[in-house]
Amino acid sequence: MEISNTFGPVDVAISGLRAQDKNIEIISSNVANAQTTDNGKGEPYRRLEAIFKTDSDGIGGVNIDEITADMSELPRILKPGHPDADEQGYVTMPNVNLPIEMMNLNMASRLYQANAAVLKRYQKMVETTLELLR
Numbered sequence: 001m002e003i004s005n006t007f008g009p010v011d012v013a014i015s016g017l018r019a020q021d022k023n024i025e026i027i028s029s030n031v032a033n034a035q036t037t038d039n040g041k042g043e044p045y046r047r048l049e050a051i052f053k054t055d056s057d058g059i060g061g062v063n064i065d066e067i068t069a070d071m072s073e074l075p076r077i078l079k080p081g082h083p084d085a086d087e088q089g090y091v092t093m094p095n096v097n098l099p100i101e102m103m104n105l106n107m108a109s110r111l112y113q114a115n116a117a118v119l120k121r122y123q124k125m126v127e128t129t130l131e132l133l134r
Helices: 009-032 098-133
Strands: 048-054 062-069 076-078 090-092
Touching: 009 048, 009 062, 009 098
Parallel strands: none
Antiparallel strands: 048 062, 076 090
16 A cells, blocks of 8 residues: 555645634734724834645645735825824825725635535544444
8 A cells, every 4th residue: 555645635624724724813913903003113004914825736735825914005094183193184094904804704714614624524434434344
């Protein structure tokens, strides 16, 4: 019997669970900082994005390659009484769009659920196999 070095369904599903768990953390950070006009460095919070990559030759699992800041334009809104307002009364806000973050969160949670379903099905398959062998 030959043993393959490729990832099995359990390894692929677990890597997907880990990647989506981290992705959900990043999305949660974006939502939590949607109104943060000063990130501690005098700048508004910039939305973070996860960049995924496949393991090995594209037949294995997935992981997060890097977490990058979204460098799109930061919106400015008129809030004259705000402590971070400029001379004209405009405040530079984070580039977080809550409806998009909610869609990303929904997609990440469904991907997480799909990977969990793979693990459950694999467990049932192993249980059935063991039952047949008895």
